[in-house]
Amino acid sequence: MRRRGPLGRLLVWLDDRLGLADLGKLAVKKEVPVHKHTLWYYLGGMTLFLFLVQVATGILLVFYYRPSAEHAYESIQFLMAEVEFGWLIRSIHAWSANLMIFTAFLHLFSVLLLKAYRGPREITWLSGVMLLGVAMGFGFTGYLLPWSELSYFATRVGTEMAGAVPLVGSFVGRMLKGGDEVSGATLTRFYAFHIWILPAACFLLVAVHLFLVQKHGMSVPPDVERSGGAKGHMPFFPSFLLRDLVGWLSVLAILAALAAYFPTELGEKADPFAPAPAGIKPEWYFMFMFQTLKYLPAHILGIEGEVVGIIGFTVAGVLLLLVPFLDRRVSGREDSRLFTWIGIGVILYILLLTYLGYTADPTI
Amino acid sequence: MTNQSEERPVHEAASYGDTSRKRFIGWLLGTSAGAFLGAVFYPVVRYLMPPPAAESAASTVTLAIRPEDITANTAEIFKFGSRAGILVRTPSGELRAFSAICTHLSCIVQYRPDLGHIWCACHNGHFDLNGRNISGPPPAPLEAFTVNVREDQIVVSKGD
Structure with missing residues (x-):
C-alpha cells in the first residue's frame, strides 16, 4: 500500500484510517475448492445479484407507484404506457423476481443434496431458509401492488390461508389484511411490508449469511471428501469473482431479453364485487401449494381440509428449517441417503403439482 | 478488570x-x-392491529336490479353492506340469494349456466342451488338470504 503520487498518498491516508490492506489480505486469502460440483457454488451469488437488481428497479418503481386502491392500478397503467422505459423497469423487476426465486430454490436444493448444511454451517442454513421465506414474502406482497383482478383474488386466498392457521391465525390474518377483508388498507400494508420491512429483514439476513459463508468457507460435499478431497483451489479474487461476473452479465442479458419480448402484463383492475375469474392462479412458486389445496377434500378426520393442508405446509417448513439438526448421520460424516431421497421426493412432488397446476382443467 | x-x-x-x-x-x-x-x-x-370495522347494520338491502332484468339460469353479484352476495334465478324461474363468499378461502363465487349451479373458480368448489357444498374443497354451505319481490324491487334480507 506504500505508493507514490497523489493517488498513492490518498490510498495510504485511507488505509491508515479504514484498514483497507486488511480487507485486501482477506480477499487474497479466500479460496474456492475446485471439484465436480463447483458449478453449484455460483447460485448463491446469482441470487444475490438478482436481489440487487430488485433493489435498483424497485427504487425506480417507487418514483411512479401510488399505493392506494384508487390509484395503484392507474399509476402502473401510466408507468407502462406513458413513462419512458417504464415498461422496461417494471418488466425487469417482475422477471428478476421470478428468476431470483428460481435461483434461490436451486441454491436451496443444491445445498440440501450436497449436504452443505452440515456442521458448523447450521446457522448459514437457517439464515438461508429464512431468506427464501423472505423472498416468497416479497413475491406475495409485491403481487398485490398492481391491484389487478388476479392479484386481488390471489391475496384473498393467501391471507385467508394465513388466517386458517390454528391459534395465531385470526391475529395474523387481520394483521396482514388491515381489516376483515382485502381492501385498500391491505394494499397500504403490503406496500409497507414490501418496501420497508422485508428489505430490512433481507439485508440483515444476507449480512449474516455472507458473513458465515466468509467465515466457514465453501463446503466440500461429503462424496468429494471421501474420494480424496477437492482437485485444487482457485482464488476467490479474481478467478471466482470473474466467473461470477460472467454469470451476472449473462443473466442481465436474459432479463433484458425477457423484459423486451415478454413485458409483464397488467390485466383487469381488481373489483371486490366481481366473481373470481376462471383459471385464476398464483405465482408459479406458490402453485404446488395452491394445487394441493384443490385436491384436499372438504374434511379430513373431521378437520377442514384446508386447515390440514396449511398445518402440513407449516410443519414441512419447520422441518426444512431443522434439517441440519435432524440429519444426525451427516454430522457424523456418514452417508445420509435418507435425506437425499427425502430431498429428491420433495423436488418431484413440487414439480408434479406445479405441472398439474398448469395443465389440469380448472373448470371440472 | x-x-x-x-x-x-x-x-x-x-x-x-x-x-x-x-x-x-x-x-x-x-x-x-x-x-x-x-x-x-x-x-x-x-x-x-386495525380497529374493528363497524358491522354493517343493514340486515336488508334493496337491489339495483329489477326482477325482469335477471333471466332464468343466470345470476348477479350484489353488495350486501361491505360484502358480496349472489342473486340466482334458477332454471325454473325462482329467485334465490346467498353470500357470494366461498366458505373455503373466501373467493367470490359465480353461477355456471352450463352446470346449473354455483361454482368457485379459485379451488374448484361447487354449490347447489340451495347453497350446499356438493363437491370440491369448500367445508360448509353458502349463507342463504331471503329474497322478497315487492312490485318491481328485489329485497334481500339476512337470516329469518
Whole structure:
C-alpha cells in the first residue's frame, strides 16, 4: 500500500484510517475448492445479484407507484404506457423476481443434496431458509401492488390461508389484511411490508449469511471428501469473482431479453364485487401449494381440509428449517441417503403439482 | 478488570451478601428491561392491529336490479353492506340469494349456466342451488338470504 503520487498518498491516508490492506489480505486469502460440483457454488451469488437488481428497479418503481386502491392500478397503467422505459423497469423487476426465486430454490436444493448444511454451517442454513421465506414474502406482497383482478383474488386466498392457521391465525390474518377483508388498507400494508420491512429483514439476513459463508468457507460435499478431497483451489479474487461476473452479465442479458419480448402484463383492475375469474392462479412458486389445496377434500378426520393442508405446509417448513439438526448421520460424516431421497421426493412432488397446476382443467 | 487492587475490596464487601444482592440487581435489571420492551412493543402491536370495522347494520338491502332484468339460469353479484352476495334465478324461474363468499378461502363465487349451479373458480368448489357444498374443497354451505319481490324491487334480507 506504500505508493507514490497523489493517488498513492490518498490510498495510504485511507488505509491508515479504514484498514483497507486488511480487507485486501482477506480477499487474497479466500479460496474456492475446485471439484465436480463447483458449478453449484455460483447460485448463491446469482441470487444475490438478482436481489440487487430488485433493489435498483424497485427504487425506480417507487418514483411512479401510488399505493392506494384508487390509484395503484392507474399509476402502473401510466408507468407502462406513458413513462419512458417504464415498461422496461417494471418488466425487469417482475422477471428478476421470478428468476431470483428460481435461483434461490436451486441454491436451496443444491445445498440440501450436497449436504452443505452440515456442521458448523447450521446457522448459514437457517439464515438461508429464512431468506427464501423472505423472498416468497416479497413475491406475495409485491403481487398485490398492481391491484389487478388476479392479484386481488390471489391475496384473498393467501391471507385467508394465513388466517386458517390454528391459534395465531385470526391475529395474523387481520394483521396482514388491515381489516376483515382485502381492501385498500391491505394494499397500504403490503406496500409497507414490501418496501420497508422485508428489505430490512433481507439485508440483515444476507449480512449474516455472507458473513458465515466468509467465515466457514465453501463446503466440500461429503462424496468429494471421501474420494480424496477437492482437485485444487482457485482464488476467490479474481478467478471466482470473474466467473461470477460472467454469470451476472449473462443473466442481465436474459432479463433484458425477457423484459423486451415478454413485458409483464397488467390485466383487469381488481373489483371486490366481481366473481373470481376462471383459471385464476398464483405465482408459479406458490402453485404446488395452491394445487394441493384443490385436491384436499372438504374434511379430513373431521378437520377442514384446508386447515390440514396449511398445518402440513407449516410443519414441512419447520422441518426444512431443522434439517441440519435432524440429519444426525451427516454430522457424523456418514452417508445420509435418507435425506437425499427425502430431498429428491420433495423436488418431484413440487414439480408434479406445479405441472398439474398448469395443465389440469380448472373448470371440472 | 484493568486494576485488580481496586476490584478486590468490592469483592470482599460483597462476599457475605453477594448472591442475594446480585440476584436482586439481576431481577431489577431483568424486569426493567422486560417492562421497557413491553412498553415499546405493546403500543406497536396494538397499532398494527386495525380497529374493528363497524358491522354493517343493514340486515336488508334493496337491489339495483329489477326482477325482469335477471333471466332464468343466470345470476348477479350484489353488495350486501361491505360484502358480496349472489342473486340466482334458477332454471325454473325462482329467485334465490346467498353470500357470494366461498366458505373455503373466501373467493367470490359465480353461477355456471352450463352446470346449473354455483361454482368457485379459485379451488374448484361447487354449490347447489340451495347453497350446499356438493363437491370440491369448500367445508360448509353458502349463507342463504331471503329474497322478497315487492312490485318491481328485489329485497334481500339476512337470516329469518
